[in-house]
Amino acid sequence: MSIVRRVSLLPVIMLLLTLGCAEKSVEQGKEKPHVRGIITDFEEERGQVLIDNKEDGGVESGPIWISLITDAELIIEGEKATAALNETLVGRSADVWIGGYIAQSSPPQTTAVKMVIH
Numbered sequence: 001m002s003i004v005r006r007v008s009l010l011p012v013i014m015l016l017l018t019l020g021c022a023e024k025s026v027e028q029g030k031e032k033p034h035v036r037g038i039i040t041d042f043e044e045e046r047g048q049v050l051i052d053n054k055e056d057g058g059v060e061s062g063p064i065w066i067s068l069i070t071d072a073e074l075i076i077e078g079e080k081a082t083a084a085l086n087e088t089l090v091g092r093s094a095d096v097w098i099g100g101y102i103a104q105s106s107p108p109q110t111t112a113v114k115m116v117i118h
Helices: 002-031
Strands: 037-041 047-056 060-076 093-098 109-118
Touching: 037 060, 037 109, 047 093, 060 093
Parallel strands: 060 109
Antiparallel strands: 037 047, 037 093, 047 060, 093 109
């Protein structure tokens, strides 16, 4: 294969690699929430909400304490919120994407990178 053909194939290969990476990042943004349920309590001192977690199909997996990381995305009723978690959220449903480990306490605790409250 001549050097001219090799050089002309390089942009095509780069384009295909770029498109493949772009599709993967879009798929990651559509990932299902890790925690989904009703906010049942608020702990002001730690800035956490207790969510009665339900897995897919309505199977209960138990409550979990959730706090937000510093730069977490908090969306309340479709709008990006600038306020922190508070007691007015009790009784509302929430979808949560976690960004780390779940502490094996009772109930478990974790931090969220994104929380959508309906």
